[in-house]
Amino acid sequence: MHVPKLSEGRRWRLGLGLTLLAVALVAVAAALGGTSRTTSAASPQASSKSGAYGEVYRANPKILKKALFNAKLLPPRGMARNIALAAYGRASKKVNFNLALKCWKNDGCKTGTGGKLTVAYVEPFGENVFRHISKMEFILQALTYKSIGKIIYRSAHSDLNRALSDFRAMIAQRVDAIVTYPDFADAELPVFKEAARAHIPVTTYAWGYVSGPGKNYTTVVGENVCKLGRAYAKIMNKFVKSGDIAFLGGFPGNPLSAGWQKCEKPALNKRIHVVASEPTNWDASKVQQVVSGILAAHPNIKGWSYEYGLGMAQGAFAAYRAAGKPFNAVLTLRTDDVGMGCAAKRLHNPKLKVYYYTAGNSQIRVALTAAMMKLKGAKIPPKLVFPIQLQNEAKRTQCVKGYPTEASATSLVPLKLLHRMYP
Amino acid sequence: MNAHGATGGAVPHEGRLLRSLLVDALVGARFFPIWIATGVLMLVAAIIAPAALQSTSWAFVLPYMTVLAIAALGQMLVVMQAGIDLSTPGVMFLGGYLIVGVGNHSNGRLGIAILACLGVGVLVGLINGILVGILQLNPLIVTLAVGEIVVAEGLRYANGLAEAEVPSRLASFAQNRPFTISAVFWAGAAITLAVALLLRYTAPGRRFQAVGANPRAAWMAGIHVRAHVVFAYTAAGTLYALAAVLLAGVRVSIDPAFGASYLLAPIAAVVIAGASLSGGLASAISTWVAALALTLLNQMLLIRGLSAGMQFVVFGAAIIVGMLISGDRIASLLGRLLRPRASPTRVAPALDQDMS
Numbered sequence: 118m119h120v121p122k123l124s125e126g127r128r129w130r131l132g133l134g135l136t137l138l139a140v141a142l143v144a145v146a147a148a149l150g151g152t153s154r155t156t157s158a159a160s161p162q163a164s165s166k167s168g169a170y171g172e173v174y175r176a177n178p179k180i181l182k183k184a185l186f187n188a189k190l191l192p193p194r195g196m197a198r199n200i201a202l203a204a205y206g207r208a209s210k211k212v213n214f215n216l217a218l219k220c221w222k223n224d225g226c227k228t229g230t231g232g233k234l235t236v237a238y239v240e241p242f243g244e245n246v247f248r249h250i251s252k253m254e255f256i257l258q259a260l261t262y263k264s265i266g267k268i269i270y271r272s273a274h275s276d277l278n279r280a281l282s283d284f285r286a287m288i289a290q291r292v293d294a295i296v297t298y299p300d301f302a303d304a305e306l307p308v309f310k311e312a313a314r315a316h317i318p319v320t321t322y323a324w325g326y327v328s329g330p331g332k333n334y335t336t337v338v339g340e341n342v343c344k345l346g347r348a349y350a351k352i353m354n355k356f357v358k359s360g361d362i363a364f365l366g367g368f369p370g371n372p373l374s375a376g377w378q379k380c381e382k383p384a385l386n387k388r389i390h391v392v393a394s395e396p397t398n399w400d401a402s403k404v405q406q407v408v409s410g411i412l413a414a415h416p417n418i419k420g421w422s423y424e425y426g427l428g429m430a431q432g433a434f435a436a437y438r439a440a441g442k443p444f445n446a447v448l449t450l451r452t453d454d455v456g457m458g459c460a461a462k463r464l465h466n467p468k469l470k471v472y473y474y475t476a477g478n479s480q481i482r483v484a485l486t487a488a489m490m491k492l493k494g495a496k497i498p499p500k501l502v503f504p505i506q507l508q509n510e511a512k513r514t515q516c517v518k519g520y521p522t523e524a525s526a527t528s529l530v531p532l533k534l535l536h537r538m539y540p
Numbered sequence: 541m542n543a544h545g546a547t548g549g550a551v552p553h554e555g556r557l558l559r560s561l562l563v564d565a566l567v568g569a570r571f572f573p574i575w576i577a578t579g580v581l582m583l584v585a586a587i588i589a590p591a592a593l594q595s596t597s598w599a600f601v602l603p604y605m606t607v608l609a610i611a612a613l614g615q616m617l618v619v620m621q622a623g624i625d626l627s628t629p630g631v632m633f634l635g636g637y638l639i640v641g642v643g644n645h646s647n648g649r650l651g652i653a654i655l656a657c658l659g660v661g662v663l664v665g666l667i668n669g670i671l672v673g674i675l676q677l678n679p680l681i682v683t684l685a686v687g688e689i690v691v692a693e694g695l696r697y698a699n700g701l702a703e704a705e706v707p708s709r710l711a712s713f714a715q716n717r718p719f720t721i722s723a724v725f726w727a728g729a730a731i732t733l734a735v736a737l738l739l740r741y742t743a744p745g746r747r748f749q750a751v752g753a754n755p756r757a758a759w760m761a762g763i764h765v766r767a768h769v770v771f772a773y774t775a776a777g778t779l780y781a782l783a784a785v786l787l788a789g790v791r792v793s794i795d796p797a798f799g800a801s802y803l804l805a806p807i808a809a810v811v812i813a814g815a816s817l818s819g820g821l822a823s824a825i826s827t828w829v830a831a832l833a834l835t836l837l838n839q840m841l842l843i844r845g846l847s848a849g850m851q852f853v854v855f856g857a858a859i860i861v862g863m864l865i866s867g868d869r870i871a872s873l874l875g876r877l878l879r880p881r882a883s884p885t886r887v888a889p890a891l892d893q894d895m896s
Contacts (some may be wrong), residue, residue: 222699229613246704246794274695369848400797402787408591409600410842413591431793438715439599439722522793523704539701 120298170493171264172203172486180208184479184527186513190504191529197501202458204486206257208479208529212260218537220256221249224270228259232266234492234510236485241280241300243272245399246523247297247452251322251481253530253538255296258482262489277301284308294318294488296481298325302372309334318491320484323477326372332386333498335491338484338501339477342376347379348505349422349449350384352472354440356447359388362420363411365429369396373424381422392418399425404432407437416450420447426457426473426515426524434460442487449507452476456522458515471510476525570814571826573865577812578833585840590839595720601835602721603714606728607787609831611802612809613735614779616827619810620752621772622819623672623679628780628806630690631664632799635784637698638705640794647709654710657788658781664690665777666770673769695796704793714789724786729828731782736824748772752819809834812862833862 168174183190184205192198207333236253240248252270259268269292273280280301288296288311295312299305300320310333312319321327325340352363364381366374368508374396382391393411397403404425412418423429429448437444445468450457453473461471483501517526521539530538585592592601611628618625635657643653665790668686672679705711716723739745751758751768759765783802788794813830837858841851 242796244698249699385821395842398797400791400800401795402791402797402801405791406600406604406839407842409596410592413594413597413600413839414589414843414845416596431791431795435790435792436600438604438793440596441599442596 138498162345166383168203169199170490170495172199172490173206174199174202176202176205177209180205180529184208184529185475185503186506186508190506192502193504195498196496197498200373200487200490200495200497200501201503203490204483205479205529207258207261207486208482210261212257214531214534214537217253217256217260217534220260220268220270221253221369225268228265230263230266232262233262234262234265235267235269235290236265236294236296236488237269237271237287237292238272238296238481239269239280239287240298241273241277241305242275242298243270244274246521247454247476247478247525249538250524250528250530250535251478253296253507253534254478254528255481255485257530258485264489275300277304277357280305281308285311288312288315291315292317293492294320294485296320296322296484296488298323299327300325300368300371302326302370305327306333308359318488318497320488320491320497322480322484324373324376326376331497336484336487336497336499336501338480338487338503340474340503340505342373343380344505345451345474346377346380346382346422347384348474348507349472350381352449352470353381353389353420353422353447354384354386356470357389357420358386360419361390361392361393361415361417362422362447363415363418364394365407365421365423366394366396367399367424377422377424377451378429389420397425397428399428401428401431401435404428405436406432408436410434412436412442416442418446418448418471422449424451425454426450426452426471426476427454430454430457430460434464446470448472450474453508453515453525453527454522455515455517455520455524455526458510458517459522461510462514462516472507473510473515474505475527478525478528478530482529551608555861561754570821571823572814574813574826574830574833574862577862577865578829578836581833581836581840585836587868589840589843592836592843593767597839597843599722601832601839603724603786603790605832605835606722607727607783607790608802608805608835609828610728610731610779610783610786612806612813612827612831613732613824614783615806616780616810616813616815616822617748618679618776618784619807619815619817620749620819620822621769622752622755623769623772623815624683624807624817625668625773626680626684626801626803627664627668627690627777628689628802629799630687631777631780632696632787632802633659634690634694634697635660636788636794636798637694637701639710639785639788640704641697641701643707643710644823645705645707650707650709653707654785657785658778660690661777661779661784662774662778662780665774665780668771668777669770672773673766698794698796706788706792706794710785711792714786714792717828722790724790727786731779732824732828739824746883749821753821755819805834807857808862812859830862838856 127224169515178188181191185191192199216226236259242248243252256268259265271283273283285308295317297319306327309319309327313333319334320336320338322338324337324342326337327334330337364378366378378394384476394414395407397407421433429450434444444466447470450473453476461469487497515526519532520526521535524535591597593869615625625636638656638660639653642656643649664686668683671677714724739749747763747766749762751765755765784799809830810827811817811828813823838855841854846854
């Protein structure tokens with residue numbers, strides 16, 4: 118059968134049409150693809166109960182017990198719980214400790230994976246061991262992601278202007294995610310908003326609350342500080358019953374102190390009086406000054422609520438010692454510091470009752486994982502809240518052998534690595 | 541007319557005595573207001589915050605005022621030479637961590653740890669002294685820059701330390717209370733007395749004061765002015781390091797904020813005590829009293845229950861008032877009042893004689 122051949126002109130027109138169709142298809146595909154930051158353009162991955170967005174929602178129970186005292190102390194439900202499980206699940210992964218140590222000492226490094234992402238941990242204050250350990254937790258978590266090619270760390274040494282400038286530098290460098298603890302609270306809001314405009318996910322940990330989570334930045338991770346305050350109040354109501362207590366806080370206006378103090382006071386029973394509420398900048402010498410002043414004015418004070426366990430041990434114990442008074446008081450603290458536990462043990466004072474929560478170093482892992490999931494298109498809740506359960510020093514001591522004084526035994530930095538960090 | 545007076549006779553003995561007393565009063569007056577102010581402060585504390593004067597409060601005030609006083613003595617030496625030193629926090633920070641790092645929890649190593657701390661103070665002071673005294677650089681900028689470098693070095697050194705506690709013998713020393721008063725206080729009192737006696741009753745001390753009072757006249761008298769400036773900064777650095785040792789004993793452990801509050805407080809103490817920032821005489825004892833006043837004021841405001849913001853406001857206002865009524869200004873005022881007034885129509889003595 119004879120099939121007529123196409124004329125040359127028709128062949129040319131057919132070829133042009135096919136080429137134009139191909140170009141149109143590529144253009145449409147490119148428009149629909151978008152960047153990894155534009156979450157609306159990224160096609161959501163199929164989620165399943167076991168994981169999504171590059172994560173597996175499963176964690177080793179031993180890790181959960183170490184970090185949280187109890188596996189039940191995860192966020193109770195939904196995406197918050199999944200993110201926490203994913204984050205703690207990564208803590209079991211093997212990483213290169215030599216690289217982690219190098220990264221920690223040099224305030225950043227290239228991971229050597231060839232990954233395209235750059236993540237930054239930027240903070241206004243980084244000069245105590247709690248912050249050093251959080252920094253290592255961040256690095257260890259980042260090293261579990263093959264997609265992360267570079268890790269950056271900056272501390273502004275308590276200088277607000279420098280903190281803002283460091284943040285802006287990260288935005289200018291177009292890092293892919295920023296994790297921070299906002300010591301200056303809403304004073305840092307402008308740079309948070311700049312990062313949001315640049316579509317860089319910003320997450321905080323240890324309840325580093327700045328106004329507008331979910332809008333001005335991705336999420337805040339931590340415990341519900343109002344519930345922390347109420348938990349403190351419960352202990353004071355049970356053991357102090359009546360009399361004077363005092364509140365100590367960190368930097369004036371910081372979100373953590375403001376949060377729990379606001380909620381502890383109304384939850385106390387009427388016979389307990391809060392005779393003082395003083396900032397200490399989380400500085401042990403300021404704690405000593407403040408405690409000695411309050412003790413001078415109120416010699417029968419029966420309880421102290423504060424966040425910083427080691428500061429209490431170093432400052433308040435010294436104040437009582439200088440005043441020649443025994444430390445017969447109830448302490449409710451947020452951080453679990455080895456030094457606090459050991460100092461309390463050395464006092465051998467049954468009238469000293471210490472209740473503590475967790476320092477929460479590992480929460481930074483959750484903050485980073487939340488940012489990484491955001492980059493993959495996940496919808497991150499504005500607050501990732503952990504339940505609270507205060508521990509009794511008498512039943513579960515913070516004084517754990519082998520740990521440096523300023524460290525927390527709930528940290529997920531392996532002991533071997535801690536000893537290399539602090540030989 | 542002869543040199544003794546208009547009538548040609550000697551100035552009466554009583555006149556010379558009166559003039560001498562007035563000069564002593566003028567010199568002493570500059571250091572007197574801080575004593576009066578401290579007395580008034582204690583009176584106010586007794587009325588509005590009596591707990592500030594109880595033993596529990598003194599248990600904090602005395603050691604901390606001593607640390608401030610020792611740091612202020614160092615600043616005083618620099619101010620006497622018309623300088624200023626902003627490296628105090630840096631020296632104290634690095635010095636504190638050296639006590640921890642070199643001491644390494646061992647009482648046997650405490651001696652060498654203290655020497656290391658003092659060594660840093662001497663070295664930083666010497667560098668400041670050379671930059672300011674020999675190279676004639678601006679002390680405000682130079683000492684601030686040197687201080688920042690020292691802090692950076694301290695941060696680098698501290699990064700490798702997880703344990704922050706000083707050897708126990710140092711802590712025990714600080715906890716001793718001979719005659720129910722902190723051993724730190726007695727140590728500081730001894731240092732202050734030594735500085736006061738050296739400045740007042742030794743030839744080198746008097747030369748040091750002379751250089752500060754009038755560098756040109758001192759130079760013309762053959763005194764090495766620049767060497768004294770270098771010495772001032774070096775001695776200041778040593779005193780800051782001593783303050784760090786005492787503070788480390790009181791605090792028992794070092795943290796990133798160690799020494800941070802000693803940037804402006806020593807300067808405030810020196811100025812309120814009556815020293816002039818343009819150089820000249822100063823009193824170690826009055827500086828000590830000023831340190832007591834500032835520490836007691838701080839404690840009083842805390843006990844009174846003022847909010848943190850108001851504490852800063854009141855403290856700042858107190859320093860301004862202290863400077864307004866400082867001995868330096870009063871001495872200046874007295875000097876102007878006591879200066880004989882020159883008559884505008886007065887003729888030269890020779891012409892006078894001729895005309896009579």
